Amino acid sequence: MKKFPQIPLIVLSMMFLFSLNSNLLAAGSLHHNIGGGLGIPYGAIGFGYELENDISPGFSVGPAMGFGSNFGDGSAWNIGIKTHFLNKDRLFRPGISLWYGTNSYVDLTNGDTESGEGLTLGFDLRFQIGRIRRHVIEFYLLNIISDNIDDQYEEKSDSNIKFGTGYMFRF
Secondary structure, eight states: OOOOSSSHHHHHHHHHHHHGGGGGGGOOEEEEEEEEEEEGGGTEEEEEEEEEEEEEEEEEEEEEEEEEEEESSEEEEEEEEEEEESSSSSSEEEEEEEEEEEEEEEOOTOOOEEEEEEEEEEEEEEEEESTTTTTEEEEEEEEOOSSSTTTTTTTTTOEEEEEEEEEEEEE
């Protein structure tokens, strides 16, 4: 995979700032989601935060971040933007996310592990349970678009498809 250029990071930052635009915020339209899980959005295994902005009854967008451990070999992190479709009171809500951060690992033959950072596209499915849909279980299908690990490593996985799951509580 090729090295990660800086332009997508700038675009991701602009999308993040757009999602915080005060003109889009209406009273009661912001939700803070805090939780934990496994996968790229949570930094391998860790915690996540999302600021969900309900722009319309059937669409929400907001910045998200995750920080955790890459299974005992240091820390991992991700920042991104998440969108969800359909009404926020529905049981199922599909979504799309775009992440930048730790997204790949290579176990070297000498026992070391090298981690890489890059851009990842995610397809999300939320199950919102509870009387007022405050408990959220998410499943992710993620596609690594780019990383900064050299293709020269024989140990590098050929698969760019990853999975993730997590639990979030909506405030």
